[in-house]
Amino acid sequence: MNKTKKVLVACGTSIATATVVATKVREIGQEIGVTVNTLQCKAAEARAKVGTFQPDLVVATTPVPKDLGVPVLNGVAFLSGVGIDKLKQDIINALRA
Amino acid sequence: MDRPPEDNSWVKTDLVMAPLHAQNAFEAITLLGSRLYAAGYVRESFVPAVIEREKKFATGLPTVGIQVAIPHTDVEHVLRDGIAVGVLDSPVTFGEMGNPEGTVEAQIICLLAATRADQVVILLQNLAEMFQNPEVLQQIVAVQDPVRIAAILNSHLKTVKEVS
Numbered sequence: 526m527n528k529t530k531k532v533l534v535a536c537g538t539s540i541a542t543a544t545v546v547a548t549k550v551r552e553i554g555q556e557i558g559v560t561v562n563t564l565q566c567k568a569a570e571a572r573a574k575v576g577t578f579q580p581d582l583v584v585a586t587t588p589v590p591k592d593l594g595v596p597v598l599n600g601v602a603f604l605s606g607v608g609i610d611k612l613k614q615d616i617i618n619a620l621r622a
Numbered sequence: 623m624d625r626p627p628e629d630n631s632w633v634k635t636d637l638v639m640a641p642l643h644a645q646n647a648f649e650a651i652t653l654l655g656s657r658l659y660a661a662g663y664v665r666e667s668f669v670p671a672v673i674e675r676e677k678k679f680a681t682g683l684p685t686v687g688i689q690v691a692i693p694h695t696d697v698e699h700v701l702r703d704g705i706a707v708g709v710l711d712s713p714v715t716f717g718e719m720g721n722p723e724g725t726v727e728a729q730i731i732c733l734l735a736a737t738r739a740d741q742v743v744i745l746l747q748n749l750a751e752m753f754q755n756p757e758v759l760q761q762i763v764a765v766q767d768p769v770r771i772a773a774i775l776n777s778h779l780k781t782v783k784e785v786s
Contacts, residue, residue: 537679538696541734542719544743545750568679587679588722601720604692604746605683606754 529560530620533580534600535571535589542586546600550584553613559620582619632705632745633775637661638768642708647682647716647728648673651693654706654733661704663735668699672733680717682726688759689726691716692749694734694742703741706733709763709771730762745779752778 532550536543547563554561566574568587575583575593583593584600591597596619602612637657644650655669672695682691708731718724732749736742752758758778762771 537675540739541694541742541746544739545746548747586720588720599720601683601718604719604750604753605685606750607684607686609754 528558528620529562530554530582531562531564531578531580532620533571533574533578533583534563534565535568535574535583535585535587536565537568537587540565542600542604546584546586546603549600549603550616553616554620557617557620561620581622582616584616631772631776632703632779633707633772634661634704635768635772637663637704637706638709638771639706640709640766640768640771641711642731643711644708644714647676647691647693647714650708650710650714650731651676651733654708654731658704658706658733658735663700663702663704663706665699665701668695668735671695671699676717680719682716682718682724682728683753684718684724684726685753685756685759687756688730688763689713689728690730690732690753690759691726691728692732692734692746694736697737697739697742700735700737702735703737704735705745705775706735707731707771707775708733709766730759748779 534543534547543565551561564578571589583597586600602608658664672693675695681693710729713727713729716726716728718726
């Protein structure tokens with residue numbers, strides 16, 4: 526049976542880099558057989574969205590608070606390529622948790 | 623879609639500044655943004671909006687070798703799709719995206735002007751793939767010629783052309 530996980534993706538405007546990251550996170554989910562629902566938000570909305578969306582994981586391209594009560598990963602590697610393998614592994618671990 | 627077919631490449635030679643000389647990130651953004659404004663791509667509010675956003679949400683990317691920055695802002699400041707590209711003679715410091723303590727010595731600046739969010743996304747996906755190839759970034763810095771720089775960039779932004 527497919528698992529479903531919720532991932533909140535935060536960036537400055539909730540559009541540009543968050544969409545790039547959200548697409549990548551859903552692709553990773555597909556590769557490991559986990560259905561990923563993503564929601565994009567602005568960094569400033571992250572805390573409120575964690576309350577309402579109740580994600581299993583937050584991936585951000587802007588600084589967000591670390592005390593959101595769910596794992597928070599920096600998604601910039603999807604844009605720079607630096608550390609991309611570790612980021613993918615961290616996301617896989619979080620999606621399988 | 624709004625652009626004639628012969629003119630659908632993202633990077634125009636007259637929007638490439640190489641070599642670009644600037645004291646800091648904001649001067650580089652201002653110089654590139656003025657080029658976009660003069661060519662009718664953006665509103666007068668564009669440069670101040672990009673700088674304000676850059677202060678809050680930095681766009682330097684710690685790529686391997688040559689480092690880059692992708693300053694941008696909301697679509698309401700933009701009139702036509704385009705990118706201004708600056709290749710600096712000596713790098714300027716940008717904040718690192720996603721890391722308030724980090725900085726990046728950016729030598730290539732892609733100032734993005736897009737009228738629709740979905741265009742920005744496709745453009746960013748293409749740029750991100752290109753940024754992950756250190757040799758392409760080296761090549762862009764090495765050629766020092768706006769015509770060839772535009773050609774290299776456009777060859778990596780094909781999907782954008784096909785979609786738009």
